[in-house]
Structure formats: structure tokens, C-alpha cells
Amino acid sequence: MAYVExxxxxxxxxYKIVNKKLLNEAVVLVEVxxxxxxxxxxxxxxxxxxxxEQGERVPLTVADYDREKGTITLIVQMxxxxxxxxxxxxxxxxxxxxxGPLGIPTxxxxxxxxxxxxGGVGCAIAYPQAKALHNMGAHVxxxxxxxxxxxxxxxxxxxxxxxxxxxxxDDGTYGEKGLVTNKLQQLIDxxxxxxxxxxxxxxxxxxxxxxxxxxxxxxxxxxxNPIMIDGTGMCGGCRVxxxxxxxxxxxxxxxxxxxxxxxxxLMKRNSTNREQEQHDSEHCRLRGxxxx
Ligand code: NAD
Ligand code: FES
Numbered sequence: 131m132a133y134v135e136x137x138x139x140x141x142x143x144x145y146k147i148v149n150k151k152l153l154n155e156a157v158v159l160v161e162v163x164x165x166x167x168x169x170x171x172x173x174x175x176x177x178x179x180x181x182x183e184q185g186e187r188v189p190l191t192v193a194d195y196d197r198e199k200g201t202i203t204l205i206v207q208m209x210x211x212x213x214x215x216x217x218x219x220x221x222x223x224x225x226x227x228x229x230g231p232l233g234i235p236t237x238x239x240x241x242x243x244x245x246x247x248x249g250g251v252g253c254a255i256a257y258p259q260a261k262a263l264h265n266m267g268a269h270v271x272x273x274x275x276x277x278x279x280x281x282x283x284x285x286x287x288x289x290x291x292x293x294x295x296x297x298x299x300d301d302g303t304y305g306e307k308g309l310v311t312n313k314l315q316q317l318i319d320x321x322x323x324x325x326x327x328x329x330x331x332x333x334x335x336x337x338x339x340x341x342x343x344x345x346x347x348x349x350x351x352x353x354x355n356p357i358m359i360d361g362t363g364m365c366g367g368c369r370v371x372x373x374x375x376x377x378x379x380x381x382x383x384x385x386x387x388x389x390x391x392x393x394x395x396l397m398k399r400n401s402t403n404r405e406q407e408q409h410d411s412e413h414c415r416l417r418g419x420x421x422x
Contacts (some may be wrong), residue, residue: 144163144164144165144228145162145163145164145179145225145226145227145228146162146163146222146223146224147160147161147162147163147219147221147222147224147225148161148162148163148199148201148221148349149161149192149201149221150219150220150221152217153205153283153284154280154281154282154283154333155205155281156207156208156281157205157206157208157251157254157281157283158205158206158208158216158336159193159203159204159205159206160203160204160205160206160216160219161202161203161204162201162202162203162225162228163200163201163206164177164200164201164228164230165200165405166201166227167168167192167193167195167200167230167231168197168199168200168201168202169197169200169233170198171192171195171202171230171231171260172231172235172236172262172295173192173235173236173238173258173259173261174191174233174234174235174236174258174259174353174384174385175191175192175230175231175232175234176190176191176192176230176231176232176233176361176384177189177190177192177202177204177214177228177229177230177231177232178186178190178228178229178230178232178361179204179225179226179228179229179356180225180226180227181215181216181219181225181226182226183214183226185212185215185226186210186211186212186361187358187359187361188210188212188213188216189232189347189355189358189361189380190204190206191254191255191330191336191353191355191384192204192230192231192258193205193254193255193257193258194257194258194261195258202228204264204345205251205254205255205283205284206251207250207251211259211359227297229324229361232361232362232380233379233380233381233383233384233385234381234382234383234384234385236259236262236328236351236353236385237260237270237351237385238262238266238268239328240325241263241266241268241325242267242268242269242325243268243269243323243324243325243327244263244269244270244271244273244324244325244327244328245270245271245273245274245314245317245322245324245326245327245328245333246259246260246263246270246271246272246292246327246328247272247273247274247275247309247310247314247327247328247329247330247335247339248273248274248275248288248330248331249274249310249329249330249331249332249335249336250275250276250277250281250331250332251274251282251283251331252288252330252332252335252353252380253274253276253284253288253330253331254283254284255330255353256272256274256288256328256329256330256331257284257287257288257291259289259330260288260326261287261291262270263291264291264292264293269293270291270292270293270294271292271293271294271296271317271322271324272288272291272292272294272295272296273296273298273310273313273314273317274295274296274297274298274305274310275297275298275299275300275302275310275331276297276298276299276300276304277299277301278299278300278303279299279303279304279305280300280303282297282299282304282305285297294375296313298310298312298313305326309335309338310329310331310335310341311335311338311342314327314339314342314343315342317348318342318343318348324348324351325349326348326349326351326418327339327343327348327350327351327388328351328352328353329349329350329351329352329353329388330352330353331355333355333393333396333397333400334393334397336342336352336353336354336388336391336393337391337393337394337397339352339388340352340388340389340393343388344389344391349387350387350388351385351386351387351388352385352386352387352388352391353383353384353385354370354379354383354384354385354386354391354396354401355379355384356368356369356379356396356399356400357399357400358379358380360380361380362380362381363378363380363381363382366378368380370383370386370391370392370395370396371391371395371396372386372387372390372391372392372393373387
């Protein structure tokens, strides 16, 4: 057997899907055997996977991990071709490759009183932060925002690690009616004091969370998801403007100080990239995708 074939055989035996569960009609949980990543990964870090050799490289922040079982859990919004393909795969099938852990873990050391905010599928990434803080003995208030009751995900998991879980829905069909920022403002107005607020979700949500905490100067950590290609700081695809400096989300982040991020520039770039991605998808095989 040629070396390449042996290598492929070995790789194919590593990234096995061991569990797959639909969380709502657009979001799927996939647990993948990846022992080397599971051994080292920390909250805030991401992986890049490919389903097959022609496939695009998709970055995903790790939602959970089990060091003993050697698995990582990914929670994925099925929005593009590859994430839909992943959603159609079943336990027992294999991903071609998974690279990671990438990025800098979230700095949680020393935090004692934290508000963790998840927006929609961003809750999947906010959850490991809340879990790690809970395990460190910190007080965790968690605000989870969804458009509607039927797309609420991982509520039991979030409740298990939060001292207080506030579920918000835009339409008021579950929990309290309102945006995550309405609840955050209310908690701040009631006098809750936080060492930090950690916000993960749509860019527009992270922007307004940062605006809500700015007047009191509450440290605000956001996780950015610009388009990524190589994930190693080489291509420049994931550049973001933070405090007037260009940073690469894949190696300098994905976490940044929310009060310094130029969210408007990021939103503009993300929308331009999405249009470009659609155009390129028919012509280019080395494609990047957005973190999810
Ligand atoms: P969504 O658009 O339904 O929004 C979720 C919640 O965010 C809303 O219910 C609301 O509470 C809050 N929100 C939205 N707009 C707001 C605003 N203007 N002001 C204040 N709060 C606001 O979310 P979705 O459809 O589940 O999409 C999730 C998004 O999260 C995607 O854009 C995805 O790319 C992003 N995401 C980011 C990361 C990351 O690492 N940054 C990880 C996963 C997902
Ligand atoms: Fe290429 Fe970050 S993905 S520099």
C-alpha cells in the first residue's frame, strides 16, 4: 500500500462520528473521535474540518470535549453546503480531517462573577465558557437569546452550569420577551456587578452587548467569526480591526476585547465575503468559511 493510502487509512480511522443529534431543524450536534484534540482543547478554541478532499475547510469552535473518551462535540448551524453535508452524515461515518485545537483559549483565570451571553447557535460556544467558569467556582449568570421557542437549544446543559439562566426570545414564545441586551441592561441596572461579560453570537448582538457594558467599563470578551481559510495566520482572510490595529482572529483570537473591536467593519467584510464566497464556490477548491 502506498504511503499516502496508509496515511489516509490511519486518518480515516480517527475522525469517526460517534454521536449525532438534531437540536432543532437547522442545528445539529456532532460528537467526533479526535483523541489528540480532546486531550488539549480548552474553551474558546476551534478546529477546522474537511469532509472530503474536494471539500471546503470549515472552522468551528469546540462546544464540548471529553478527554477520557477522546471526543470533541461540535454544534453546527446547517447553513452552507458543507455544514448541510455534515448534518446529513450519521454516526459511524468519518470526517476526512480535523485540525486543531486552534486559536487562543479564553482567559478565564481569576474571574469570579461573570455574565455569559449566547445568541442563538452562539449558545453552543458560550456554554463551554460557562461550564469552565462553573467548574472553577465562579458565579455564572447566563443569558441565552433565541428568536423563538422552537429553536431553543441546550437549555438543560446551560441550566446545569449557570447559577441563573435567563432565556430570552425575540417573540416572547418562551422565557422572557426581549433581546439578550434587554436582560443584561436590567441586571446591570439592578446592581449586579460582573468581573466580565462574555458574549458569543451574531456580530450585531456582540456589538450591542459591548455598547451596553461600555458605560460602566465592564470587561467584555467577544468571540469573532470572520471568514477563515488556513487558520494559521498566513492568508489574512480572518483579519479584524481591534483598537485600530489589524489582528488575525485565527491566531490572535478568536476572543477580543469587545470595547475595541470595529464591529461595523467586520459586518461589512463578512457580507462582502459571503457574496464573494458564493461566486467563488464554482471556481475555487481552496475555500474558507465562517466559524460557527
Ligand atoms: P439570531 O440572529 O437568531 O440571534 C440570536 C439572539 O441574538 C437574538 O435572539 C437576540 O437575543 C440577540 N440579538 C440579535 N440581534 C441583536 C441586536 N441587534 N441587539 C441585541 N441582541 C441581538 O442568531 P442565529 O440565527 O442563531 O445565528 C447565530 C449567529 O451566531 C450566526 O450569525 C453565527 O455566525 C454566529 N455565531 C458566532 C460564533 C462565534 O464564535 N462568534 C459562534 C457560533 C455562532
Ligand atoms: Fe488565514 Fe486567519 S484564517 S490568517
